[in-house]
Amino acid sequence: MTIWNLGSINADMVYDLPHLPGPGETLAARGLHQFLGGKGANMSVASARAGARVSHIGAVGPDGGWARDRLTEYGVDTRHITDADVPTGHAIIAVDADGENNIILFQGANHAISEDQLGQALSSAAAGDLLVMQNETNGQTHAAQLGRELGLTVCYAAAPFQAESVTAVLPYLDFLILNEIEAEQLQSATGLAPSDLPVEHVIVTLGAKGARYFQRGRDPADFAAFQVEPVDTTGAGDTFTGYVLAGMDRGMPMAQAILQAMRAAALMVTRHGTADVIPDLKEVHEARFD
Template sequence: MAIYNLGSINADNVYRVPHLVAPGETLAATALTRGLGGKGANMSVAAARAAARVVHIGAVGSDGRWASDRLMEYGVDTRHIAQVSAPTGHANICVDAAGENAIVLFAGANHAVDDGMIGAALAEASAGDIFVTQNETNGQPYAAQTAQGLGLRVVYAAAPFDAGAVRTVLPFLDLLVLNEVEAAQLTAETGSNLDEMAVADIVVTMGAKGCRWMSQDAGVQDFPALEVTPVDTTGAGDTFTGYLIAGLDRGMPMAQAIDLATQAAALMVTRVGTADVIPDLKEIQDQRLG
């Protein structure tokens, strides 16, 4: 099987700061690193490192070939990453001493993906494959509808959160993944509880409280978090989602896939960085927590 990911590709500029900046404040960073990021790229790397076959659908500018090359080095199929005239997307990320972060995004080439690019990639997919997307590119409704029509399992990671974006893809979803804040925003915007939405499976991540799986077939199950000392939470949610869908792609039951994803995310928050430091499956097996 395979995972097709319509996802963002960013250059991540990570600034270490004493605390997250306040309005009107000028703050000196203590360090700067640059690496591969974007929610889409992070999920592709995570799924590939979890031993899944991953096809990434996206775009970079002429300044972003290094990002496409890096994805290929990590085992991602990059044939459907286009080079466009817009600059490569980037994120300026501030990380404080407690590992919390604040992020400013510039979409760039991520918003230059067109339906032709998406259709060409999904034409290679087979029924039973997984399609995943997030809210950092354009083309999500077309891609989700097309993937559903081809018999793919459609997954949406609802970040950065926008209620309108969720509504456009909701009719096509088999799995919705969102964090606790996003879940509260979605219920407030729609006036419906999550268990009233016509999605077979919903997974809500809750940080140190673990996560909740809401299934139309299996009911509601809570999963505890693993106790670790975080140094950087950037990319942890993307790592969780990438490992989750990789587990499902390998035929794992949802509960087993959530356990694997929880292990990966817990190890991820003990590292500084994003896509470049996502753990691989052997590391998780060797350093199993809990």
């Protein structure tokens, strides 16, 4: 099977700072690194490194050929990434000494994806394939509707969170992943707790506390996080999502897919960077945690 990812592609500019800046504060960065990023690209790389077949649907600008090449090197099918007349998306990421971050996003080519491009890409999809989206591109609702019509398993990573974006795709979803704060915001907007959402599979990530899995008609299941010393939390959630999707695609029981994804995310927070440093399946299996 194939994971079809309508996903963002960014250049991530990561600045190492002594602490996250406050309003009006100027800080000297202690280091700068550029990585392939964007939630979409991160998830595609994570799923590919977890052993899944991944086809990325997206766009880059005239300056983005390197990003397409990098995705190809990591095993992602890039035939459905088009060239746009606007710059490639990018992110400015500040990381403090404790590994916490804040992020400024420029959408760029990520919002230049046409319905024709999306339809052409998904015309090659087969019933039972997975379709995943995040809130960093245009076309999410159209993609969700099309995915449902084609018999795909429709998945949504609800970040960056906007309640209206989630509610627009909610009727078409089979799988939803969001963090604890986003779950509270969605409940405030809809009146529905995660266990009451009209979605078969819901995962709420809880940061260092782990994750909670809700399946319709069953009691929730809690998964404790592996304890590590974090240096950079950027991309950890995307790594977790990509690994869960790969596990689903490969027919794993959800509990097994979540545990494997938590191992991958735990490794990820011990590394500086985004897509370029996502661990592969061999590293995940060989990792030892206290």
